[in-house]
Amino acid sequence: MASGSSSLMWFRKGLRIHDNPALEYAARGSDYLYPVFVIDPHYMEPDPNAFSSGSRRAGLNRIRFLLESLVDLDLNLQKLGSRLLVLNGEPSEVLFRCLKEWNIKKLCFEFDTEPYYQALDNKVKKYATAAGIEIFSPVSHTLFNPADIIQKNGGRPPLSYQSFVKLAGEPSWASSPISTELTSLPPVGSVGSCPISEVPTIENLGYEDTEEDDRTPFKGGESEALRRMRESIANKEWVANFEKPKGDPSSLVKPATTVLSPYLKFGCLSSRYFYQCIQEVQRNVKRHTFPPVSLLGQLLWRDFFYTVAFGTPNFDQMKENRICKQIPWKNDDDLLRAWRDARTGFPWIDAIMIQLQKWGWMHHLARHCVACFLTRGDLFVHWEKGRDVFERLLIDSDWSINNANWLWLSCSSFFYQYNRIYSPISFGKKYDPNGNFIRHFLPILKVVDHDLASKECKQILYEAYQLNKRLNGKVSEEDLKSLGRKPEEDKKQEQKSKRLKQTLLS
DNA sequence: TACACGTTGCATTC
DNA sequence: GAATGCAACGTGTA
Known part of the structure; x- marks a missing residue:
């Protein structure tokens, strides 16, 4: 047991040093700081029955991305005189043991809106409060506090982007620079008998690694996130002229977007820091695009969906979800599997589904095409089924945003013009007239x-x-x-x- | 109750 | 590449 005052920083999302108020608060005035990540079987335990390698909820690409992010976080903590402590098990049980064993006075973790974390965090808060431990759980994953927006709107979340933007206004921190410089952290105290491990490898977790050809080309971690963001915003013209709907979903060598979504999902990149960096670029150009289509607009979409998801009970299902249209979707597993396994016979659709399997990332419009095809466009399969496939395989899979987009694409909420359907043939032809994208991902056609x-x-x-x-x-x-x-x-x-x-x- | 509006549809026409 | 018809939805606001 450490004799001085000890704090515990519990990492879940927010896998970064920059703009991390929970970490800063944990460090302040503490003699010892324990940075902890808990390997949660809920997300990480191998599932031999799943349709692709990975756990029940996460495919191997996302698990690998997470492990890479943890290795990078550990390195960045070491630069500040600390290190990452990795533990295994049900997070609340693991935490209770650590809090006791290390005589923790302050417990800090980023606020999380997802139902799983809401339940888990309430349990942890209850225990910590009873034990006289101070809790600090700031909102730093999103630009705004979803609860504030909902309150401003009379207790219900706004259901259109425009009304959200109107309610949100400017972020409260917009005028003061985001903290990006931590120079040192208190040392880690004695860990006692708590079973600490290094960041595990894929194999450590009980997985057999996939062929390199089947792995995502995107590497996890804060360092890679910042590098990637700086690379994107270095091109000022590109940032200023960004118009989301005008991007080419079939672009392979240079994706039409930043591909920062997986880094935002895990919090390797602070959305607030990214917001400030974009604003800085916009201040220095003559003219630029505006929300909803601008780059800044994309961050606002993220916050909009987080807010609605937080304020809507049963957001991730059709039943008992008051903003979701009730529609007699088919429960046809054969159709679902044909879609999932890239056997629809539409090369454009199948190629996108292979990209999902291999890269864990597709362009936004490519996602639209396959989601529309599975649901209201062609197969009429329940959006929840498609949602599950995306949730497993995407490296940027985010509970709020993934569910919101499936509600959108299936015309169950947010968007209702069901006569506007993406053609599985002509839409692809428009962007990929020579079939370069299709041949890259469809092995049968790629042979020649x-x-x-x-x-x-x-x-x-x-x-x-x-x-x-x-x-x-x-x-x-x-x-x-x-x-x-x-x-x-x-x-x-x-x-x-x-x-x-x-x-x-x- | 009426009206404007909605990040990204398609096919056809000019 | 811009404009039009297609058929027509719900949200937010007045």
């Missing part, structure tokens, strides 16, 4: 690279003609074998897709 294949065909024919001429038509089977496909051609294909991944990461 026309330029390469035709060149090779011509080469073999040339060689065969030469041989026929030389041997006067008396060509044996042995002779023909020497003319076949060269193994280097296969390697070239592999290297091509590797190079693409490298480009995305750089």
